[in-house]
Amino acid sequence: MKRKIGLSVFPGWKEIKDEQIQVMRKARELGFSEIFMGIGPGTHWRTGIKDAFEIAKEILKEANRLDYYTFVDINPEILKELNSSPKNLSRFLEVGFRGVRADYGFSKEEIVEMSKQVIVELNPFEISVDELDYVTKFSNPERIKATHNYYPILYSGISKEVFLEKTKLFKERGIEIGAFISNPKFNLRTTLEILRFTEPFDSTNYLFNFVDRVLIGDPIPDEKTLRQVANVANSEITKIRITLYNDAFKDFINKVFHVENYREYAVVCYTKDSGNVTSQCYTKIFKNAVTVRGRELWIFTKDLGIGPYTLIGEIDDINLEILRMSKSVTFMDKK
The missing domain is CATH 2.40.100.10 (Cyclophilin-like)
Incomplete structure (x- = not known):
């Protein structure tokens, strides 16, 4: 399976919108193909969900022009704010999102219902083995992926042992799974705590031993970071x-x-x-x-x-x- 790399965009940070778009363009040139978007209050405190969603529309126009796979974090509160539901995700499709990440608060039946409309990214910490088997049984396998959480607070990232345990459940079922690395500008949004202050080249190199997709969790990575991640993804031999x-x-x-x-x-x-x-x-x-x-x-x-x-x-x-x-x-x- 080809290694896939991505980055994170946070529409609610209006002051860096143009810079985020410029980073998207440069990253695409280097082989990045995925964008994770966060529109909830946990990603930016100054902008409400509805306003962040409107700004996301503008960013998505460019992301879709560049042929990115874009997915957005959702939970029941976000859906309610946007007059949506697991049975009706049309608003997300209309603005150009290709996937949603079911962060928390959804039943296995609701996840299956969502997968009939759009790609659903599962949260490894919010689904049990029995629920996962139910979802894989009743969903189109091409509509189910998974992405680990990121943990922005120092010392809050997960251990390697738990990471491997959770990842194995998805790999055994043939589900593509991704994880986050931090950006040296911030050193915040990482999945594994041991990689928080690790250079992007090394953290990407490390994660690709376990996952199919690596995403930069922190926004606006510089060109050096982008090139390091791309270098690992495109290499035919481990460096x-x-x-x-x-x-x-x-x-x-x-x-x-x-x-x-x-x-x-x-x-x-x-x-x-x-x-x-x-x-x-x-x-x-x-x-x-x-x-x-x-x-x-x-x-x-x-x-x-x-x-x-x-x-x-x-x-x-x-x-x-x-x-x-x-x-x-x-x-x-x-x-």
Whole structure:
């Protein structure tokens, strides 16, 4: 399944409307194909739901011209405010939304009813296994997707264990599922707490081991963030970022490496390409050290003693975890 990337737009922030449209245009050029919209009071406190919906109409004209898949967060209060109901979502379709995200407050029967009209994005924390099975049984599978919540308050994001548990339920049923990463400008709207302050390249790289879709949760990401996310989505091989101490090793780490995970103290990556690193010395081994031995990269997972390896850099915990989940990789310098 092709990796899909998206961004978030909040119509109620009238002061950044034009900037959000400009970001949409740039993101589309880079391969972004999805837009999540929030129109409820939880996304902006200065604009009411009806006013936010009207502004959304203007943004949707451009989003649909650019052929984005757009979906909007809904709950019973939002539907009531907009004179809509699970049996009548025509107002959302008329302005150009292609999907709705059933955030909370809907029964399994109402979700099935909504799916007859539009794509429904499920909230993994608001649906039980039995309800999910009911929805998949009585709905067109092409009309059902899922997107995790984002958690804007510091320390409020979910754990990896819960994330995997919830995600697995949808993957087992063949349902596309997405999750959010934060934007370094804000570091707020992330699904996983461990990724809150992680660079977009790395958080995207991490999430694509588990989900089909990655969306930037915070608004108006800069071009660097957009390019990092697009770089991961468009890459045919996993790229592991390290901090390289010596530029002389840049060509060596850019080779394709195969990953071995069975060593006691290290993840070992070997390449079949020619060109051994001949310089060999003894170095003090520390956790997350990136070293070379022959045609192999040894990335250590524990503080140890002195060993016969050439130290060339270090790796952070997130990239180390991505590496351990990979079979073939190439490395790149963070700088």
